[in-house]
Amino acid sequence: MARSTQRPVVKLKSTAGTGVTYVTRKNRLNDPDRLVLRKYDPVAGEHVLFREER
Template sequence: MARANQRPVVKLRSTAGTGATYVTRKNRQNDPDRLVLRKYDPVAGKHVLFREER
């Protein structure tokens, strides 16, 4: 039986300091550390790293 908190909703904040955010889900079993994704920052106008904030 799957636990409800296996795939929690996490907020990703831009490392460019623009305040842009994305919201996604992650699997805690596969990614126990903080998630880091390279995504498009519409404020900066380019792709930057987005880190999971807690």
């Protein structure tokens, strides 16, 4: 099975500076810019913004 280039795997890194990362997929057609999601950071103990790394 070939991986689609329309939905690449991206790494999300915490903006709290704790070094926590999440891995997810995104649709390049719907989200051409860097992805920013609010997710739980277990080190900080709260929900923070996670930004896409390249």
